[in-house]
Amino acid sequence: MPTEDNRPIKVEVKNLTKRFGDLLVLDHMSFNIRKGEFVCVVGPTGCGKSTFLNCLTRIHMPSEGDLYIDGVPADPKKHNISFVFQEPSALPWLTVADNIAYGLKIKRLPKEETEQRVNQILDLMGLQEFRNAYPGELSVSAEQRIIIGRSFAMKPDLLLMDEPYGQMDVKMRFYLEDEVIRLWKELGSTVIFITHNIEEAVYLAEKVLILTNKPAKIKEEIVIDLPRPRDITDSRFIAYRNDITDKIKWW
Template structure:
């Protein structure tokens, strides 16, 4: 008798619409999105600007309720924010009056962990993200890359089932971005977390993802999902022929969507 493994994260026919102010019409941000993530999988969503990537993350985080469709974690419906999901945003979202260590402890306080255990766990995750010795620094004393490491550590510390990441490296310079991509892969392998990562960067999507889901321009739908099978042990993976083939394939899938998105934006500007 065959058994099917329940996905860690499941999106079933998820649609999100918003009312257009001053009219009876509705604006569809994302339409009929269905995705399954297995436990421990690293899936990247890539799409043109305005395709609803961040709207989707709001739904996954429980910050909004979908117009139609359902989202499940371990078979349980997502009905609001919860500690089963950790979210890392583009803009760090650290509390400026808290040190790096106390930012990491924030979610642990919500879980009711004793002070000594919170401190021990915060130190563990500071070390995991390469910031041992920086626990007493405040956000304004840290570089952009270090702030994002703290944000990642904070999201991992309360041990969420799924880590949701919304273009977390977009505001960083190219060298820091590539360094943190390597760090994230190392952390993912060390923790075995299920990660859904949103980006508009094709290279970043290929470098990080086991699968890359390509979204259409607005309304966002899953155009196709590409399995990524590359050897990440080499020195310069992005320069390999294998990597270039994936880049060309995903660029081709996205190219028409980007052009269509630009046309939609121009039309909207003239309404």
């Protein structure tokens, strides 16, 4: 049994529902995320994961229900919500360091604070030597690391990641998964990580939310009680993986 989690609730999702006309995509989803928790969301393809994320970031407004951060409705102007897109989204005209500083500059953080956070991220990600390079001069995986660094630099209330490693090969994925864990541990961010890769979810998450087929509901919350670094060949790891795979099946 997992040990009891005493961290305060950071994010509350209550009855989150989204309709597009008559089409019900999200059906009264409710769950809580604790401060500093790493949550993975898995679900069948086309179950509405992207809509779910877009409601959390306020790209779409929910039809019913809402998302609360620290007890108040989420507001991108007030809260710090950060997002890592599936596609490379580094800004090509900014250097690596300026890309990482981008969100901090929009939030008008003091210069020293910005500089200090950018350096911290560059050090953590081993990108210091590329700080003045442009994303176009680096590989796709390095670009994805810039984006991840940019999001963590915000010290977000909530960091959303939408299948950020969907387009990477296995080796790169393993490497970046460890990297994201390192950043998360170092900075204590609250993370929702969407993936269709169950192994990835078990490797990363403290808690996995399984979505049902459309209209999406929360089918189950599974706490992954495994020590880190995790071993994908460990029998308990495999047991979690198989359990989630069974639960995700809708056929």
